[in-house]
Amino acid sequence: MILSEKQLHASVLEPLIGKPLVFDFKQPRPLGSTHFLLKHFEQKEGKSNSLKINARCNFQIFTEGLLLKTTNSTITQAIPINFEDILKFRVIRGEETINPFILSPMWILLKLGAPILKARYFRLKGWEYFINKMTLSIVSTRYSLLFEGDGYKFESQAKLFKDLPFKVEIEVY
DSSP states (O other): OOEEGGGOSHHHHHHHHOOBOOOOSSSOOOSBOOOEEEEEEEESSOOSOOOOTTOEEEEEEBSSEEEEEEEETTEEEEEEEEGGGEEEEEEEOOOEEEOOOTTSHHHHHHHTTOOHHHHGGGOSSTTSEEEOOEEEEEEESSEEEEEEEOGGGHHHHHHHHHTSSSOOEEEOO
């Protein structure tokens, strides 16, 4: 079921995916994802309406599911996905290129044993460190979705999706 912007209120969403998570200061955790771009959309049941390819998307976490919100120009649409309907959820990290030049700050930090996730912020040239786009694939009983996102945000998104109450495949190349 693809919902329009006018249908996005509690009376419609609560029976499908529960209530939205509320931020807790005692145990802080993210309530949603960063943005992704929709690269493939396939609806298994009926062909009533579709989502636009290359639409900007993000996920909001609810107690019983995810709400995928897409925005294309001024049109906002949403798909509620119940956790029980998810068959396959896969996050794939893009290929990483690490090539610092000698005596650069990034090179020095790596030689001193700093983790690459910290050292990459001290590069002087763009070609010293680069990571390709991450890919997110979701197969549910109703939809098949494929997204691309910023590879630099892979660790935070992988952690967000690992905490969800279903099996998430995370692949690092």
